[in-house]
Amino acid sequence: MSDSPAQSRQNLLEQAELTDQDLALNVTGMMDRQIDDAELYIQHNRSEAWALEDGKVKDGSFSVSQGVGVRAITGEKTGFAHTNELNERALHKACVMASSIADRGGNRRAETPGDTPFRRLYPGGDPTAGVTNEDKIRFLSELDRFTREIDPRIVEVSISIRGSSDRVLVYGSDGTNQFDDRPLVNCRIHVIVKDGTRSESGTDGSGGRYPLDVFFQEDFATAKQMAREAVRMAITKLDSVPAPAGEMPVVLGPGWAGVLLHEAVGHGLEGDCERKNTSCFSGKIGEKVANELCTVIDDATLDGRRGSLSIDDEGTPGQRTVLIEDGILRGFMWDKHNAILTGNQSTGNGRRESFASLTIPRMTNTFLLGGESDPEDIVRSVSKGVYCSAFSGGQVDPSSGRFVFATTEAYLIEDGKLTSPIHGCMLTGYPWDVMNSITMVGSDFALDPGVGTCGKQGQGVPVGVGQPTIKVEQITVGGTSA
Amino acid sequence: MTLEPETNEAIELHDENVAAELTELVERLVEEAQQQGAHQSSATVSDSISVEVSARERDIENIAYEQGRAFRVTVYVDHREGTAVTSDVTDSAIKDTVAQAMSIARFTESDPCNGLPDEDRLATEFPDLEQNFPQPVNIEHLKDDALAADAASLDFDSCIMPANGADASQTATCSVRGNSLGFLNANRYTIYGRSATALARSDAGMQTDYWFDQSCQAEQVESAEFIGRQAAQRALRRLNPRTVATGTYPVMYDRWTAPSLLYPLIEGISGGNLYRQESYLQDSLATQVATTSLTLREYPHLHKRIQSRNCDADGVATTEHTIIDKGVVNTYLLGTYSARRLELASTGHAGGVSNVHVETDFTPVDELLKELQQGLLVTSLIGSGTNLVTGDYSCGAAGFWIENGEIAYPVDNVTIASNLELMYKGIVGFGDDIQDRGTFRTGSILVDAMTVASN
Numbered sequence: 001m002s003d004s005p006a007q008s009r010q011n012l013l014e015q016a017e018l019t020d021q022d023l024a025l026n027v028t029g030m031m032d033r034q035i036d037d038a039e040l041y042i043q044h045n046r047s048e049a050w051a052l053e054d055g056k057v058k059d060g061s062f063s064v065s066q067g068v069g070v071r072a073i074t075g076e077k078t079g080f081a082h083t084n085e086l087n088e089r090a091l092h093k094a095c096v097m098a099s100s101i102a103d104r105g106g107n108r109r110a111e112t113p114g115d116t117p118f119r120r121l122y123p124g125g126d127p128t129a130g131v132t133n134e135d136k137i138r139f140l141s142e143l144d145r146f147t148r149e150i151d152p153r154i155v156e157v158s159i160s161i162r163g164s165s166d167r168v169l170v171y172g173s174d175g176t177n178q179f180d181d182r183p184l185v186n187c188r189i190h191v192i193v194k195d196g197t198r199s200e201s202g203t204d205g206s207g208g209r210y211p212l213d214v215f216f217q218e219d220f221a222t223a224k225q226m227a228r229e230a231v232r233m234a235i236t237k238l239d240s241v242p243a244p245a246g247e248m249p250v251v252l253g254p255g256w257a258g259v260l261l262h263e264a265v266g267h268g269l270e271g272d273c274e275r276k277n278t279s280c281f282s283g284k285i286g287e288k289v290a291n292e293l294c295t296v297i298d299d300a301t302l303d304g305r306r307g308s309l310s311i312d313d314e315g316t317p318g319q320r321t322v323l324i325e326d327g328i329l330r331g332f333m334w335d336k337h338n339a340i341l342t343g344n345q346s347t348g349n350g351r352r353e354s355f356a357s358l359t360i361p362r363m364t365n366t367f368l369l370g371g372e373s374d375p376e377d378i379v380r381s382v383s384k385g386v387y388c389s390a391f392s393g394g395q396v397d398p399s400s401g402r403f404v405f406a407t408t409e410a411y412l413i414e415d416g417k418l419t420s421p422i423h424g425c426m427l428t429g430y431p432w433d434v435m436n437s438i439t440m441v442g443s444d445f446a447l448d449p450g451v452g453t454c455g456k457q458g459q460g461v462p463v464g465v466g467q468p469t470i471k472v473e474q475i476t477v478g479g480t481s482a
Numbered sequence: 483m484t485l486e487p488e489t490n491e492a493i494e495l496h497d498e499n500v501a502a503e504l505t506e507l508v509e510r511l512v513e514e515a516q517q518q519g520a521h522q523s524s525a526t527v528s529d530s531i532s533v534e535v536s537a538r539e540r541d542i543e544n545i546a547y548e549q550g551r552a553f554r555v556t557v558y559v560d561h562r563e564g565t566a567v568t569s570d571v572t573d574s575a576i577k578d579t580v581a582q583a584m585s586i587a588r589f590t591e592s593d594p595c596n597g598l599p600d601e602d603r604l605a606t607e608f609p610d611l612e613q614n615f616p617q618p619v620n621i622e623h624l625k626d627d628a629l630a631a632d633a634a635s636l637d638f639d640s641c642i643m644p645a646n647g648a649d650a651s652q653t654a655t656c657s658v659r660g661n662s663l664g665f666l667n668a669n670r671y672t673i674y675g676r677s678a679t680a681l682a683r684s685d686a687g688m689q690t691d692y693w694f695d696q697s698c699q700a701e702q703v704e705s706a707e708f709i710g711r712q713a714a715q716r717a718l719r720r721l722n723p724r725t726v727a728t729g730t731y732p733v734m735y736d737r738w739t740a741p742s743l744l745y746p747l748i749e750g751i752s753g754g755n756l757y758r759q760e761s762y763l764q765d766s767l768a769t770q771v772a773t774t775s776l777t778l779r780e781y782p783h784l785h786k787r788i789q790s791r792n793c794d795a796d797g798v799a800t801t802e803h804t805i806i807d808k809g810v811v812n813t814y815l816l817g818t819y820s821a822r823r824l825e826l827a828s829t830g831h832a833g834g835v836s837n838v839h840v841e842t843d844f845t846p847v848d849e850l851l852k853e854l855q856q857g858l859l860v861t862s863l864i865g866s867g868t869n870l871v872t873g874d875y876s877c878g879a880a881g882f883w884i885e886n887g888e889i890a891y892p893v894d895n896v897t898i899a900s901n902l903e904l905m906y907k908g909i910v911g912f913g914d915d916i917q918d919r920g921t922f923r924t925g926s927i928l929v930d931a932m933t934v935a936s937n
Contacts, residue, residue: 048586050589050590053758054757054823056590056591056593057589057590057591058562058563058590058591058593058596059563059565059590060563060564060565060586060587060589060590061564061565061566061567061586062564062565062566062567062579062582062583062585062586063566063567063568064567064568064569064570064575064579065552065567065568065569066569066570067550067569076538076541076543077541077542077543077544077545078543078544078545079544079545079546080544080545080546080547081546081547081548081549082547082548082549082550083549083550084549084550084551084552084569084570084571085549085551085571086570094547097547098547100545100621101542101545133585133586133588133589134589136589137589137590137591155759156758156759156760158758192758192759192760192871194759198872199759199762199764199871199872200871200872201760201869201871243876243899245728245897245899245933245934245935246728246935246936247728247935247936247937276538276644276645276646277643277644277645278645278646278681278688278690280687280688356548356550358544358546392866392867393865393866394865395864395865395866395878397690397864399645399681399688399689399690400687400688400689400690400720400894401687402864402878402880402894402895404864404865404867404877404878404897405865406865406866406867406876408869423869423872423874423876424867424869424874424876425867425874425876425897425899426865426867426876426877426878426897426899427897428864428865428878428895428896428897429895429937430895433937474937475937476895476896476897476935476936476937477897477935478867478876478877478878478896478897478898478899478933478935479876479899479933479935480876480899480900480901480933481933482728482729482730482933482935
């Protein structure tokens with residue numbers, strides 16, 4: 001049995017050698033320095049990881065990261081101090097340092113109800129608690145044997161499982177007093193296959209905010225399916241031919257391909273870009289920015305998903321935010337700080353990697369809604385192009401809008417049929433070109449399996465993406481076959 | 483409760499006792515591990531203090547103070563390994579953390595390659611590499627620097643718009659590493675940095691770029707004004723990019739992107755990738771993997787350099803190495819574990835390489851451009867599209883189109899692709915515009931042919 005949220009919150013404070021009164025007094029003390037807003041973020045993160053390679057479970061690690069981050073805001077200025085020393089003296093010192101930013105009379109911000117009710121989207125407590133260490137070892141070893149038996153060309157298998165519980169308490173001068181207990185687990189399988197002189201790799205993984213024992217149910221069914229998928233990908237790539245180069249139609253498969261949306265429009269719709277006027281979408285609310293078939297949503301409220309948040313890192317309950325509706329730009333994603341400065345409301349997108357990082361607006365689960373086209377018709381509609389089903393990730397320059405993402409499994413489309421698999425390659429484009437040239441949207445909407453980590457300003461946070469099969473009429477494919 | 487107004491005085495740098503304090507902590511951790519039954523153990527403790535100030539639109543935006551201490555302990559029981567990491571440095575946490583590492587080692591499987599380095603490989607001499615130049619934290623000074631870099635960027639040209647601003651930072655770190663074979667090394671270093679971003683706007687769109695510099699000596703960091711101007715200049719020159727025809731062309735990586743061209747070569751001969759069979763450079767020792775004009779030599783003991791080190795992450799002594807000799811792999815880059823897996827000796831590369839110099843006959847960079855004639859000069863790369871297993875390479879790029887050996891116009895939103903083996907063997911020249919900022923000391927590098935794809 002895991003503790004109730006109230007009990008878990010109390011344990012966090014006790015571990016930190018702090019009381020509610022310490023929090024209240026320090027926040028009041030900071031506000032006496034004439035700042036607009038003061039916030040304490042107390043975190044305790046416990047994680048463990050087990051890894052198998054070369055047939056042996058030889059790596060295990062356990063880590064605890066804890067600390068407090070103190071933020072003092074005055075106008076556009078932020079003073080921030082953090083420490084992993086947890087006690088009243090260290091907290092007080094961090095509060096003094098953070099509030100040194102104060103340089104003018106304070107304008108207290110509007111009070112918000114201290115404990116805005118929210119729905120808990122995942123169970124609290126340690127997600128690894130339901131599985132013994134013996135079971136974790138047996139899981140890895142059996143999965144290794146299972147994987148190796150799939151194909152004789154497999155030369156190396158690595159498998160990892162990890163689980164963490166992340167308890168955060170947000171306490172602010174605006175009345176915020178929220179606690180969240182966030183589990184996160186994942187399992188990843190990576191294989192290397194060799195045939196003659198050719199080697200290839202294949203990877204599959206999944207995860208989310210649920211107990212680790214999900215992978216252990218039904219004789220490891222989920223994990224075995226991942227193993228088959230990783231092997232299939234690697235073996236397929238053994239026959240791959242050079243990828244084409246140049247602009248052409250590209251069909252993107254369902255699920256993880258949503259990384260396209262994440263890069264092409266997601267980052268440019270984060271509120272800090274809008275406030276600083278550094279996004280190619282700045283000032284374009286109400287304008288058409290994509291084909292009318294496109295509706296893009298950021299939704300933190302999906303049960304148990306990797307990118308989901310019951311509350312964000314400023315204590316705002318997670319929300320569903322429509323970013324693009326039928327091709328029209330509807331909204332940005334906001335944290336409190338950027339929202340207040342621009343006269344907007346937080347959309348629950350204020351996130352930070354840990355107590356040691358400043359909160360910035362970030363995505364949660366970002367996806368393109370499904371449409372009406374039959375996925376097979378979409379492929380059939382292309383006479384010469386590329387079909388991409390797996391990706392390693394992407395990157396964007398939000399001001400020019402230029403984005404890239406790398407395929408790890410792709411095929412040529414010739415006369416409406418998938419033919420040869422091709423080498424991995426980069427796709428690149430500008431959002432307005434690509435989003436306007438999405439001319440078919442499939443009915444097979446899927447979310448990714450829960451493997452994404454988004455990096456911004458050096459901070460990594462777990463995110464989700466999703467989309468149905470889509471057709472992009474024109475995008476640059478970065479192969480070698482010109 | 484009140485908060486005393488003595489804010490700046492609150493930032494204390496490490497005093498002289500910090501190394502002794504951390505050393506004692508490492509010794510206690512190792513002792514605790516041995517007491518709890520470990521056959522071997524190692525521990526690392528680090529303590530870091532940093533201050534970063536950022537400015538935007540000619541005003542201070544953020545001031546961030548960081549103070550962190552963390553430790554890591556690794557235990558070996560019959561060649562079974564367990565690791566635990568914590569940022570809780572209270573007394574009770576030492577016992578608990580060691581106990582966690584021990585409990586993991588009870589479940590992991592025995593691997594004869596696990597364990598501390600052989601005793602005779604451990605570093606025993608620790609000459610001062612001059613990486614620690616502490617200065618009292620002066621917030622006003624950092625504020626002035628950040629404001630000056632931001633202003634220099636904004637003042638550079640009327641096309642430069644306020645964007646993400648500039649920052650100035652300073653960090654002081656002390657880390658101590660020790661193990662149950664008696665190895666003990668305390669290391670202190672400082673890092674001073676300045677950076678600026680710039681956004682240039684024209685009717686055709688926006689372009690951003692940045693510039694930064696860092697050093698262990700405050701006075702060696704490029705001036706705030708220079709950093710700001712450089713960021714602005716780099717953003718401006720990217721305005722109004724054009725497209726090019728998809729095709730195969732010579733591609734020159736400028737001196738700042740050249741390290742990213744060389745890095746996969748280092749990764750490809752690194753122990754972890756070799757024993758996992760994750761490298762196209764499997765069994766490449768003593769074989770030709772790059773042009774005969776490429777020699778890479780590593781100098782781990784250079785003074786006043788952030789990357790320098792007396793020992794690697796396992797405590798093994800580092801030495802100078804010729805890594806690539808006239809295009810031939812002269813040594814793999816091995817840590818203790820990967821060396822044992824490959825039945826070789828550690829080369830002192832647990833945790834990577836230090837200072838790697840390109841040694842070759844450098845060509846005046848103008849002559850190299852003339853040689854390029856028509857093709858792409860890459861000044862910025864985006865995305866990582868390297869498949870080390872196959873050597874396939876595909877990357878987003880921006881830069882300048884070269885016609886008749888001269889810069890013609892900026893190019894954006896293209897990909898460059900080839901295979902690493904072809905690229906390294908196809909290097910036709912190294913520019914004399916040498917930069918020596920990070921891991922690699924190199925000039926521009928010209929590759930004979932890559933596929934450039936554009937819209």
